[in-house]
Amino acid sequence: MSSPWTNSTQPVVLAVDDESVSRTMLEYYLNKAGHRVVVVDGAKAARLYVAKHGPAAVHCVVTDYRMPEETGLELLLWLKQQDAALSVIMITATTERELVAETLRGGANDFLDKPITEAKLLQAVAHGIELTTRHRQTAEAERAVRQVARTQHQLFGLGAQAVRHLELCYHPRHQAGGDFVNFFQLSPDTFVVLSADVSGHDLHAAFVSAYFQGMMRGMLDSGQAIATVLAKFNRFLVEEWGDRTVETGGSTQTSVSVCAALVNLRQGEATLFNQGFPLPWHITREGRLLRCEMTHGHPLGWFGDLDLKPCRVDCPDGGRLCLWTDGLEDLAEALNLSPLALATALHRVQLLGEALPELAQAKDDVLVVFIHLAGDAPACDWLPILHESYRGDQRSMIDVLQSYWERSLALALPDLPESRRFDVLLALREGVINAMLHGCAGRADQQCRMMLSAAPAQRTLRFIVSDPGPGHNFTSLARESEEEIADLHRGLALISRLATHVATARNGAELTLDFRY
Amino acid sequence: MHHAIKTAERTLEVTIPGDVLSTNAEQIRSEILALFESDAVKTASWDTLRLDLTAAKMVDSVGLNLIVSLYKEAHKRRAKAIAVISNPNIQRTFLFTRLDKHLQVIMK
Numbered sequence: 001m002s003s004p005w006t007n008s009t010q011p012v013v014l015a016v017d018d019e020s021v022s023r024t025m026l027e028y029y030l031n032k033a034g035h036r037v038v039v040v041d042g043a044k045a046a047r048l049y050v051a052k053h054g055p056a057a058v059h060c061v062v063t064d065y066r067m068p069e070e071t072g073l074e075l076l077l078w079l080k081q082q083d084a085a086l087s088v089i090m091i092t093a094t095t096e097r098e099l100v101a102e103t104l105r106g107g108a109n110d111f112l113d114k115p116i117t118e119a120k121l122l123q124a125v126a127h128g129i130e131l132t133t134r135h136r137q138t139a140e141a142e143r144a145v146r147q148v149a150r151t152q153h154q155l156f157g158l159g160a161q162a163v164r165h166l167e168l169c170y171h172p173r174h175q176a177g178g179d180f181v182n183f184f185q186l187s188p189d190t191f192v193v194l195s196a197d198v199s200g201h202d203l204h205a206a207f208v209s210a211y212f213q214g215m216m217r218g219m220l221d222s223g224q225a226i227a228t229v230l231a232k233f234n235r236f237l238v239e240e241w242g243d244r245t246v247e248t249g250g251s252t253q254t255s256v257s258v259c260a261a262l263v264n265l266r267q268g269e270a271t272l273f274n275q276g277f278p279l280p281w282h283i284t285r286e287g288r289l290l291r292c293e294m295t296h297g298h299p300l301g302w303f304g305d306l307d308l309k310p311c312r313v314d315c316p317d318g319g320r321l322c323l324w325t326d327g328l329e330d331l332a333e334a335l336n337l338s339p340l341a342l343a344t345a346l347h348r349v350q351l352l353g354e355a356l357p358e359l360a361q362a363k364d365d366v367l368v369v370f371i372h373l374a375g376d377a378p379a380c381d382w383l384p385i386l387h388e389s390y391r392g393d394q395r396s397m398i399d400v401l402q403s404y405w406e407r408s409l410a411l412a413l414p415d416l417p418e419s420r421r422f423d424v425l426l427a428l429r430e431g432v433i434n435a436m437l438h439g440c441a442g443r444a445d446q447q448c449r450m451m452l453s454a455a456p457a458q459r460t461l462r463f464i465v466s467d468p469g470p471g472h473n474f475t476s477l478a479r480e481s482e483e484e485i486a487d488l489h490r491g492l493a494l495i496s497r498l499a500t501h502v503a504t505a506r507n508g509a510e511l512t513l514d515f516r517y
Numbered sequence: 518m519h520h521a522i523k524t525a526e527r528t529l530e531v532t533i534p535g536d537v538l539s540t541n542a543e544q545i546r547s548e549i550l551a552l553f554e555s556d557a558v559k560t561a562s563w564d565t566l567r568l569d570l571t572a573a574k575m576v577d578s579v580g581l582n583l584i585v586s587l588y589k590e591a592h593k594r595r596a597k598a599i600a601v602i603s604n605p606n607i608q609r610t611f612l613f614t615r616l617d618k619h620l621q622v623i624m625k
Contacts, residue, residue: 399540422575422606430578433539490585490614491578497613 011059011129015039016046016075017091018067026062029118035125043070047078055083056136060128062112062121065092085135087128091116144203165191165263167370169346171359179325179367180209184220189266192220195277195369196258197325199299208241208254226260226273227308230300234275237301255301259323261371268316270373273308275300280323281340282313287382287453287462289340292321318374322384327364334361340384341408343368344454347383348412358411382462385412386452392440395433402429405452413454413461420517423498424461427513428452430491431465439467439509461515463499471507518548522561529558529596532569537580546583553590566591571603571625581614588620601625 013035015026023039030037038058040046050058061079065072076088087109094113109131110124162183170179184192194216198205212233219229233256241254257276264270272280272292276299282290294311313321324343332339335358342358346368349356359366386408390401405428409421416424428450435448448467454460496502499513519532531549535541552558568587570576576584588598598620602608608624611617 396540399538419606419609423609426575426577426606426610429539433578490581493614494578494581494610 010036011133012036012038012057013125013129014046014049014058014061016041016043016061016063016067016072018042018064018069022064022091026121029121030062030125032118033122033125042067043072043075043078046075050079050082055079055086058086059132060125061086061088062125062128063088063090065090065096083136085132085139087132087135089124089128162191165372166193167347167350167372169343169350169366169368171346171362171366173327173362173365179327179365180213181367181369182213182216184217186220190262190264192216192226193261193263193369193371194258195260195323195325195367196256197277197327197365197367199253199255199301204254208237208256212256226262226271227310230258230260230273230275230308231306234300234306235304238304241301253301255299257299257326261321261323263371263373265373268314268318268373270313270315270321270371272311272313272321274311275306275308278324278326278329278339280321281384281387282315282319282321283382283384283453284315284319285317285382287455288464289384289387289451289453291387313373315373318372319382320373321371322368323371324368325365327362327366328368330364331358331362331366334363335411336407337404337411338386338388338408340387341412344383344385344412348456381455381457382453383412383456384451384453385409385461386450388451389447389449390432390436391444392436392442392446392448393444395436395442398429398433401432409452413456416461416517420461420515424452424463424515427495427498427515428463428465430495431463431511431513434491434495435465435467435469438472439469441469459517460500461517463513463515464510466506466510469509471504471509473508518545520552520558522558522563524561526565527563528565528567529561529563530567530569532572534572536573537570537576537583539577539579542579542583546586549587550590553594564596566596566598568598568600570600570607573602573607574604576607576610578614581610581616584616584620597621599623 013030015023015030015037017023017026018041023041027037027039038049040049046061046063063072063075072090076090079086079088089109090111091114092111109128112120112124166181166183168181170181172179179197181193181195184194186192194213196209196212198209198212215233216229219232220226237254237256255276258273259277259280260273261280262271272294274280274294274296277296279294279296280292282292284290292311292313295309297307297309300306322343324339328342329339332342335342345356346366347370386405402425406425409416409424432448432450435450436442440446440448446468448465450463450465452461452463455462495511495513498515500516501514503512504510505512518534521530523530531552533545537545566587568584584600591598600611600620601623602611603625608622611622616622
């Protein structure tokens with residue numbers, strides 16, 4: 001072993017060959033080109049050197065394939081175990097060409113035919129050093145990202161106060177960046193839940209996310225209103241951040257989609273600020289699903305003006321809010337099922353500590369947040385599965401719609417007995433056809449609405465269908481159909497028998513069916 | 518859709534290949550009514566219409582209406598109607614709507 005260069009900053013080339021002539025030649029060529037060279041006479045000596053100085057002390061290995069004690073391939077495999085980023089160049093005889101394929105599969109970066117020429121050797125070594133450097137930098141960056149991700153996940157570890165009011169289902173697609181949620185207790189009865197999606201999935205996004213959360217906490221603690229914080233952060237992104245990232249060669253546009261919910265338990269209301277976030281849902285204590293129809297503004301960071309139009313949700317009896325990032329909507333669309341059902345499926349697997357295989361298809365972070373709106377009242381049990389509106393003239397599509405409901409229901413409630421699933425699907429079909437045909441009179445300009453929610457603790461499903469029609473006497477028509485062998489109203493008779501409990505409102509224009517299972 | 522006239526049993530057997538739903542009931546109805554008017558069926562001697570629904574996993578209210586109308590058609594021809602099913606969910610829908618009071622339902 002010669003030339004220990006470990007104290008220098010120049011890259012080190014480890015040359016391994018059992019023939020002294022070859023070693024001399026390698027050392028001569030590499031030294032002449034200005035490389036620092038460590039020359040050893042075999043695999044064993046090479047291992048000793050790497051073990052003593054560490055793999056990071058070597059930047060490229062040039063090794064003969066055929067050596068008496070151990071082949072170059074065996075050495076290569078050992079070296080790759082020590083440091084996968086280290087480049088290894090294999091020297092082979094022409095007759096060993098068939099071994100090259102195997103060698104390359106073993107992870108060699110290059111190979112040289114004997115007799116090697118000075119030019120080819122130096123070219124291969126220069127390339128090998130460059131690759132080692134690049135791969136090590138990448139590995140180092142990945143380590144840093146993992147560290148940031150760990151820190152982010154620690155931030156996600158919400159305190160005891162938050163746990164009383166929040167349920168989170170977070171499935172990051174990337175190590176760091178992307179989506180986050182945070183909880184700020186303002187008083188015993190009021191709190192803010194900040195859910196956001198920062199554009200990008202890198203350290204840059206992670207930094208913006210941390211900055212935003214810190215700003216929100218600081219300003220809320222000093223009594224500022226949410227609207228003020230959002231406006232200030234928007235100005236920061238537009239006026240300061242953009243210029244700085246251009247100067248540093250970063251992204252020219254950073255945006256943050258955000259939904260901030262200010263919940264006042266005493267007054268039984270929530271105020272929502274939505275900038276570029278998918279519309280939240282309010283799930284009432286009766287299992288109704290109400291989309292928080294609100295004018296949502298552009299994501300923070302797009303334009304200087306911020307037209308905040310908060311939406312108030314009255315929730316005197318509690319219930320819960322459900323909101324998610326666009327990653328969930330994209331995944332639901334890819335799976336062709338309801339995002340509400342997907343949110344409920346994520347809630348279920350989160351509680352059970354199980355995995356949802358469908359998440360493997362997610363292209364983005366998936367974050368679902370359930371916010372309980374009750375103070376001392378028992379938590380709302382209802383979870384959403386379906387909420388759809390259909391035109392009166394869409395009856396011909398009923399098979400396609402049923403297939404969509406079936407997939408959604410199967411994902412949200414996989415333990416629903418098969419016979420009950422049949423009953424629910426048939427009732428959905430009959431209820432929606434009835435609403436399209438009679439309530440909407442089959443007209444394209446009339447719409448009916450259906451929703452399906454589940455209370456797993458009560459093992460109950462609730463289906464509500466409503467239409468704009470004048471309604472009808474559900475009970476008498478259903479009975480009439482049962483007693484007569486008439487063609488009319490058989491759907492109503494079916495519905496009334498399939499459900500555990502039937503309730504009507506608006507003279508039968510709204511039907512609520514409960515299914516125990 | 519497949520049909521067979523079983524002379525010995527004086528039965529016209531009609532096999533429906535799948536679900537009977539609002540989206541295909543009208544087509545099934547017209548095919549069966551055309552079958553009733555065909556020479557082979559008209560000249561055959563049958564007093565039982567046997568509807569084989571064993572391939573069906575769902576029969577909705579429009580499908581049930583079709584079965585009722587076929588029962589009535591059979592009745593007009595002084596024949597009785599039998600529905601053969603294999604799915605317990607469909608059996609329940611027949612019971613719920615009391616169709617079993619009007620035509621014989623055989624669970625296979």
